[in-house]
Amino acid sequence: MDYIKSAAGGYDIDDGTKIFIGKFREIYGSNLRAVIYYGSRLIEGMAKPSSFRDFFVIVEKYQPLARDWFDRLTLDFMPPKMWFLSLQIDGIKQDTKYHVVTLSDFKKYCSQNAPDHYVIGRMSKRVAVAWADEETTRVELLESIANAFIVNARSAVPLIAAPLSFKDAIKHFLQMSYRCELRLETPEKIGALYRTSKGYYDSLYGMLFELFVKEGVLLKSDEGYLPAASESGKAFRAKLYVIKSKARHIMRFPFMIKNMDNWLEQLLGKYERTYGKPLVLTESERRHKLTTAVKYFYKIKVAPKIFRGR
Secondary structure, rough: HHHHHHHHHHOOOOOHHHHHHHHHHHHHHEEEEEEEEEEEHHHOOOOOOOOOOOEEEEEEEOOOHHHHHHHHOOOOOOOOOEEEEEEEEEEEEEEEEEEEHHHHHHHHHHOOOOOOOOHHHHOOOEEEEOOOOHHHHHHHHHHHHHHHHHHHHHHHHHHHOOOOOOOHHHHHHHOOHOOOOOOOOOOHHHHHHHHOOOHHHHHHHHHHHHHHHHOOOEEEEEOEEHHHHHHHHHHHHHHHHHHHHHHHHHHHHHHHHHHHHOHHHHHHHHHHHHHHOOOOHHHHHHHOOHHHHHHHHHHHOHHHHHOOOO
């Protein structure tokens, strides 16, 4: 959709982000094809003081990135891989967690043939193509981002269980990426996403809903939006897709731990940004990082009321 392409290609990039892009160009050289900026730091009103910049670093090949034998064996397995970078900008330490993926894999993981929702979910929100080596690369990326938005919506339609208002239907589609992963997010995150970009999402989903009604994907009535009968029959398959995506997200955890030395600190920072209070660990919990992460992840996701009262 042209509206998505225009939005993703029309951001003014701040100086701090330009410094990170310059560092990526220094690190990856001629292998770098593009940098996509996304996440809370991109959206006014979403970021908190401890929020990281989030990027997709698009490369031509994986092998030049390999740092050891493990990378050589696994870089092209279940992409993208997440890495970490910290820079001093104007005397202040600023961090980013970024995904590395080839252009060909990025296009695949934004398509209806994607094996999971990992890239689609992130690209279905507000994003910006911050740098590209060529205009043709930029065009390819914008096409893929627009495609990810459509695929995300089509994946979510069969999961509509009751008539939804215009606003609630938008929130349903925004929530799809969180359905497909185990993430430290509160229910209020979807509302904040919508509020901070209301004009953007109202315009975008307004056009999309018109298209889906015209195609017979959605039904519109006085009560709201519902999936057409043909889409309702796909609900079981859609639920299996959610389960598969969530399983593949969990399978990515060992690679995140391996590639990010400070992953436990990032988890603590994510907790504080999400729940508004720090999580203080004991010395024993800090020594046994993996079991600590599993323990608190379970408490946060499975028993949130107990955990918040801790």
